[in-house]
Amino acid sequence: MVRAKILAQFIRWEWTLEYRRSNGWFMPVLFAAMIGYLVNLLVRQPNPIQWLSLLWITLVFSSLQTAMRSFSASPSEWIYLNQLARPAELLIGKSITTALNTLFVAWTGVLLFGLWLGWPTPEGMDRFPFFTFMVSISFGVIGMSSTLGFTAALSSKLSRNTGVMAILSLPLLLPTLLVALRTSKLALLGEPLSILYPNWLSELALSVLPIALGLLLFPYLWRS
Amino acid sequence: MKAWKLLGLALVGYSLYAGLMFEVPKLIRLNETIRNLYFHVPMWFTMIVLLAGSLVYSLRFLRSGDLGSSVNMLRDRQAKIFAEVAMVFALLGLFTGMVWAKATWGAFWTADPKLNGTAVTLLIYAAYFVLRGSVEDPEKSARLAAVYNVFAFVMMIVFIGILPRMTDSLHPGNGGNPAFGNYDLDNGMRMVFYPAVIGWILIGWWIATLRVRIAQLQEQNFQNNFS
Numbered sequence: 001m002v003r004a005k006i007l008a009q010f011i012r013w014e015w016t017l018e019y020r021r022s023n024g025w026f027m028p029v030l031f032a033a034m035i036g037y038l039v040n041l042l043v044r045q046p047n048p049i050q051w052l053s054l055l056w057i058t059l060v061f062s063s064l065q066t067a068m069r070s071f072s073a074s075p076s077e078w079i080y081l082n083q084l085a086r087p088a089e090l091l092i093g094k095s096i097t098t099a100l101n102t103l104f105v106a107w108t109g110v111l112l113f114g115l116w117l118g119w120p121t122p123e124g125m126d127r128f129p130f131f132t133f134m135v136s137i138s139f140g141v142i143g144m145s146s147t148l149g150f151t152a153a154l155s156s157k158l159s160r161n162t163g164v165m166a167i168l169s170l171p172l173l174l175p176t177l178l179v180a181l182r183t184s185k186l187a188l189l190g191e192p193l194s195i196l197y198p199n200w201l202s203e204l205a206l207s208v209l210p211i212a213l214g215l216l217l218f219p220y221l222w223r224s
Numbered sequence: 225m226k227a228w229k230l231l232g233l234a235l236v237g238y239s240l241y242a243g244l245m246f247e248v249p250k251l252i253r254l255n256e257t258i259r260n261l262y263f264h265v266p267m268w269f270t271m272i273v274l275l276a277g278s279l280v281y282s283l284r285f286l287r288s289g290d291l292g293s294s295v296n297m298l299r300d301r302q303a304k305i306f307a308e309v310a311m312v313f314a315l316l317g318l319f320t321g322m323v324w325a326k327a328t329w330g331a332f333w334t335a336d337p338k339l340n341g342t343a344v345t346l347l348i349y350a351a352y353f354v355l356r357g358s359v360e361d362p363e364k365s366a367r368l369a370a371v372y373n374v375f376a377f378v379m380m381i382v383f384i385g386i387l388p389r390m391t392d393s394l395h396p397g398n399g400g401n402p403a404f405g406n407y408d409l410d411n412g413m414r415m416v417f418y419p420a421v422i423g424w425i426l427i428g429w430w431i432a433t434l435r436v437r438i439a440q441l442q443e444q445n446f447q448n449n450f451s
Contacts, residue, residue, distance in 0.1 A: 157368055
């Protein structure tokens with residue numbers, strides 16, 4: 001099955017490559033920053049719920065940008081990777097690196113949003129619930145990245161894949177997105193942890209489901 | 225003609241007559257629109273059964289040892305055509321639902337979880353057809369489409385089955401609203417509703433198998449004339 005040592009090696013290898021090709025990770029970060037600034041220019045002083053919706057729109061498109069690159073290795077790199085690792089290890093390794101990359105981009109996006117548009121404090125609250133909000137956002141983004149990892153793997157097999165990947169992913173992202181939006185709204189409104197825990201659990205379940213499905217289907221995708 | 229096809233015809237014919245002519249409970253606001261239950265709900269049952277059929281063909285396609293064999297390419301064609309016919313039923317269910325919503329809720333479209341589920345289902349399968357169209361090699365197209373079909377079906381079931389129960393809805397059976405079955409689907413209505421569901425499922429299946437046969441004949445014709 002999955003060998004932990006190979007998996008760790010693979011992730012480290014991905015990480016090194018990612019760091020070396022600095023334009024690789026810089027592009028989605030810049031993309032998130034640009035959308036954030038655009039929103040800041042177009043929508044002055046949104047109310048908390050609008051702020052949250054705009055944030056999620058930014059996060060969806062930046063995650064799409066990030067995940068799109070995750071399976072874009074050259075054919076010779078794939079031959080090497082296939083000798084190094086088994087399909088399941090490749091998928092899990094790629095899912096972990098995609099999740100980390102997406103998280104990095106998302107956190108940058110959220111911080112820039114807070115910097116430019118301000119941190120919204122709903123009525124009756126004295127401050128922005130930063131910790132619970134960030135946890136809700138992070139679980140949601142991990143859920144999105146595990147679906148996006150699979151569609152990226154699928155569309156890496158197509159020759160003209162940029163538009164197709166967005167079309168394949170967006171409807172599949174909706175369940176995760178709605179749960180994440182609801183959870184982060186509850187966090188923003190300062191609900192206690194006892195209400196947030198079940199929502200975090202459903203966010204996590206929605207990030208595990210696509211990976212489990214991917215593990216079943218990945219061998220068929222890779223047979224060629 | 226096989227018996228199940230005759231049964232399908234008979235049941236749909238019966239439900240068309242009985243659905244329009246038999247007694248129904250008199251309820252405020254619903255009034256006579258309750259008869260739409262016999263036409264709107266069976267469309268969704270048929271869609272789900274046909275999509276499940278498409279899923280089974282995709283799974284059988286993937287599990288085969290010889291992906292490109294002609295038997296296996298037939299399974300791919302079956303998966304595609306069953307999804308197509310299912311989408312026709314989804315559109316019919318959507319239109320009958322919209323008419324009903326206009327009469328009872330006051331608008332053709334509301335931000336309701338059931339409607340969002342329908343929209344997502346239509347988008348997911350539209351993407352499935354786009355995916356099929358964007359690959360030239362038929363075997364590769366079939367393989368990628370089968371993988372996406374399995375993935376998308378599970379995500380769709382999660383979406384339309386579980387999520388609407390988490391949010392408020394005007395639709396019967398959701399968000400604290402009782403389903404019709406709980407109190408006003410009396411025995412008279414059951415005697416029309418269940419035959420309608422079974423009849424439409426059989427008719428939908430029949431349409432799909434007919435379309436598969438037409439596609440096979442066209443393919444044979446093409447092979448005979450051009451190769």
